[in-house]
Amino acid sequence: MQRPGRKCFFTFCAVAIVYILLCGVSLHTDGLSTPSEAWENAKWVASSKNWIDRQMCRWLGLCGVMHLNSNGWTWERAKDGIPEPAADFRGFWTTGEEDPDSWSDEEKQLREIPQYVLDHAPYVHLFSGEKFWPSDVAEHLVHISPTMNYTRMDLDNDRNLTNLHDLDGIPGARHGRFVYLESDDNVEERPEWLTSKYNIPHSPDPRLDIQAEHPWPDADEPETPAPISSEQYAVGASDLSSSIGIPFPTLLVDLTPSTNGRCGGNSGFTCKGSKFGQCCSIHGWCGRGDEYCEAYCDPQHGKCNDPLYPPKQPHMDLRKRKRHVPAPEDQPTPLGKSKAPAILIVVDKGNGTVDAFWFYFYSFNLGQKVFNIRFGNHVGDWEHTMIRFQHGKPHAVFLSEHDFGAAYAWHALEKYVPNPDGSETMLGTWTNRTFAQVAKRPVTYSATGSHAMYATPGLHPYVLPWGLLHDQTDRGPLWDPRENLKAFTYQPRNNQTMRASLLNPRAPTSWLHYAGHWGDKYYPLSDPRQYRFAGQYHYVNGPTGPKFKRLGRRDVCQKTGTCRIRHWLGGDRATRIVPSEGEGGEGGEEGGLPGGNSTDDSG
Ligand SMILES: *[C@@H]1O[C@H](CO)[C@@H](O)[C@H](O)[C@H]1NC(C)=O
Ligand SMILES: *[C@@H]1O[C@H](CO)[C@@H](O)[C@H](O)[C@H]1NC(C)=O
Ligand SMILES: *[C@@H]1O[C@H](CO)[C@@H](O)[C@H](O)[C@H]1NC(C)=O
Ligand SMILES: *[C@@H]1O[C@H](CO)[C@@H](O)[C@H](O)[C@H]1NC(C)=O
Ligand SMILES: *[C@@H]1O[C@H](CO)[C@@H](O)[C@H](O)[C@H]1NC(C)=O
Ligand SMILES: *[C@@H]1O[C@H](CO)[C@@H](O)[C@H](O)[C@H]1NC(C)=O
Numbered sequence: 001m002q003r004p005g006r007k008c009f010f011t012f013c014a015v016a017i018v019y020i021l022l023c024g025v026s027l028h029t030d031g032l033s034t035p036s037e038a039w040e041n042a043k044w045v046a047s048s049k050n051w052i053d054r055q056m057c058r059w060l061g062l063c064g065v066m067h068l069n070s071n072g073w074t075w076e077r078a079k080d081g082i083p084e085p086a087a088d089f090r091g092f093w094t095t096g097e098e099d100p101d102s103w104s105d106e107e108k109q110l111r112e113i114p115q116y117v118l119d120h121a122p123y124v125h126l127f128s129g130e131k132f133w134p135s136d137v138a139e140h141l142v143h144i145s146p147t148m149n150y151t152r153m154d155l156d157n158d159r160n161l162t163n164l165h166d167l168d169g170i171p172g173a174r175h176g177r178f179v180y181l182e183s184d185d186n187v188e189e190r191p192e193w194l195t196s197k198y199n200i201p202h203s204p205d206p207r208l209d210i211q212a213e214h215p216w217p218d219a220d221e222p223e224t225p226a227p228i229s230s231e232q233y234a235v236g237a238s239d240l241s242s243s244i245g246i247p248f249p250t251l252l253v254d255l256t257p258s259t260n261g262r263c264g265g266n267s268g269f270t271c272k273g274s275k276f277g278q279c280c281s282i283h284g285w286c287g288r289g290d291e292y293c294e295a296y297c298d299p300q301h302g303k304c305n306d307p308l309y310p311p312k313q314p315h316m317d318l319r320k321r322k323r324h325v326p327a328p329e330d331q332p333t334p335l336g337k338s339k340a341p342a343i344l345i346v347v348d349k350g351n352g353t354v355d356a357f358w359f360y361f362y363s364f365n366l367g368q369k370v371f372n373i374r375f376g377n378h379v380g381d382w383e384h385t386m387i388r389f390q391h392g393k394p395h396a397v398f399l400s401e402h403d404f405g406a407a408y409a410w411h412a413l414e415k416y417v418p419n420p421d422g423s424e425t426m427l428g429t430w431t432n433r434t435f436a437q438v439a440k441r442p443v444t445y446s447a448t449g450s451h452a453m454y455a456t457p458g459l460h461p462y463v464l465p466w467g468l469l470h471d472q473t474d475r476g477p478l479w480d481p482r483e484n485l486k487a488f489t490y491q492p493r494n495n496q497t498m499r500a501s502l503l504n505p506r507a508p509t510s511w512l513h514y515a516g517h518w519g520d521k522y523y524p525l526s527d528p529r530q531y532r533f534a535g536q537y538h539y540v541n542g543p544t545g546p547k548f549k550r551l552g553r554r555d556v557c558q559k560t561g562t563c564r565i566r567h568w569l570g571g572d573r574a575t576r577i578v579p580s581e582g583e584g585g586e587g588g589e590e591g592g593l594p595g596g597n598s599t600d601d602s603g
Pocket of ligand 1: 091092095157158159160161162163
């Protein structure tokens with residue numbers, strides 16, 4: 001018989017261990033090392049009006065316990081009023097101060113985006129259950145007010161893309177370092193601009209959904225051979241093979257039954273015929289239950305109960321679209337187009353090396369939960385994927401994840417292949433090198449809430465052991481950043497010159513130099529939305545912009561230090577260590593970043 005006390009004891013121990021771990025992590029990441037941080041912390045604690053709260057915070061590290069409520073947000077939804085009409089931001093993107101007609105040929109060359117950069121543009125699968133979608137930086141600016149030390153600045157004009165940079169010059173701002181763009185709305189009321197729901201990438205017309213036409217039998221194993229996905233896929237594949245001159249069967253015999261329980265991605269394994277179960281979940285494991293065979297089933301690497309299962313909206317499976325090749329005129333909006341532009345910054349590093357940085361902006365970052373307590377929210381979120389080209393050939397890819405990231409060799413990443421008929425319908429994921437000639441565009445995954453970039457769908461634990469803290473990605477709405485793009489070129493070593501590219505010659509560039517933060521400063525302890533346990537804040541500082549993500553980096557990785565380039569999605573096989581000797585670290589995603597003048601581009 002189990003005594004209840006025992007269970008209690010173990011729970012207590014587990015919580016205590018995690019607490020100690022969290023403390024360790026926080027010491028490691030944001031130890032109060034400098035006197036000014038210690039001073040700021042003292043002030044932060046003192047901001048609470050509640051004596052008990054201050055003492056608990058000082059002595060136990062439990063700050064703002066009273067602010068918690070069950071739904072993980074500290075604020076109950078209150079205001080349902082009509083939102084104030086915001087300024088019109090649509091003109092912002094064409095207010096560049098330069099005259100494209102006066103550009104010399106030489107100047108035009110500096111503004112050229114190489115075609116290979118666009119040909120190898122990444123796709124982004126957003127998370128199907130995402131709450132905070134891609135945002136337009138121009139729209140962000142009409143909903144914020146610049147602040148310094150939690151005090152609104154006294155400015156004559158509202159911010160827009162041409163005057164944002166002026167904030168860096170304001171006395172006391174220490175070159176933008178102390179400037180924060182504070183949300184005009186309470187973020188916990190989730191104003192529309194913050195969630196940016198209207199920027200969900202365009203998906204195929206749901207009426208075209210194939211499932212309505214072909215109701216599927218309930219049985220697991222249909223008697224009549226049905227168009228199971230691999231066959232369905234094969235139709236396209238044969239088109240493809242004829243168009244690229246590769247015999248068709250080779251496309252399908254690639255996979256071997258899983259020997260270790262893994263499947264999909266670049267593992268080369270299918271669950272068909274494996275002893276771990278016949279279904280492959282999109283998280284990359286073989287199994288038998290609904291989690292493997294239903295909505296999260298990957299039909300290319302195993303059986304699915306219903307390969308044509310329509311995933312919950314807006315989760316969609318592009319492979320279904322193959323049957324409908326709508327005439328171009330029926331497709332007013334290209335698949336994957338979001339109203340929020342992606343920001344492309346191309347940096348020519350010389351000697352044939354060109355880095356293409358695809359920046360994604362989200363107005364809000366929802367932090368992850370540990371034991372149902374949320375940490376690390378912030379307003380403004382910049383994520384990026386960098387593709388390094390050598391002599392016009394893609395070489396490696398860097399994906400930003402929190403204040404670190406992962407680098408992959410080009411051939412390691414999943415790719416989507418356009419339909420041979422040119423309709424840009426995806427056929428699926430090809431990882432075989434043979435198809436590199438047609439599989440030009442890599443597939444990346446944006447994690448729910450944090451928008452960290454990953455190369456595979458699934459769960460991605462980080463920092464804490466036992467998966468206590470993890471990101472999740474899946475094949476949710478597919479975003480094609482190439483469909484709505486603002487492209488720039490940058491010369492880090494030449495006066496840090498940003499140029500609008502020929503694709504959008506009238507786009508303003510000065511906003512890219514803004515060195516302050518794109519969101520609120522971490523709220524004081526007196527703010528009912530804020531708490532801090534074990535050094536981890538509920539709300540942290542907004543990040544600095546793209547220019548401060550080490551665009552001048554020599555290695556593929558954002559962080560200086562060892563840069564490991566993975567050659568396989570699944571793990572450590574065939575890795576290579578690339579030593580580096582960059583300069584001191586900067587440019588993390590969250591927290592109090594230096595901003596200011598330092599971009600690390602000088603070295
Ligand atoms: C941006 O703000 C400046 C004032 O600082 C103003 O002169 C300019 O017209 C604004 N641009 C747009 C597009 O509103
Ligand atoms: C902001 O706070 C810092 C540190 O307290 C102080 O040095 C600075 O003068 C303040 N700036 C303004 C504009 O109040
Ligand atoms: C790609 O597929 C072909 C045909 O199945 C096979 O011969 C080749 O080894 C595969 N290449 C890789 C890198 O898996
Ligand atoms: C190009 O390579 C040469 C020789 O390796 C080197 O001396 C030069 O500094 C490089 N230039 C750039 C811009 O990296
Ligand atoms: C950088 O800017 C300074 C001042 O604006 C100018 O004198 C200098 O020539 C520029 N350097 C280059 C390499 O363009
Ligand atoms: C930033 O650069 C400007 C001009 O180069 C300089 O005057 C200023 O002191 C610098 N600010 C910081 C914080 O380094």
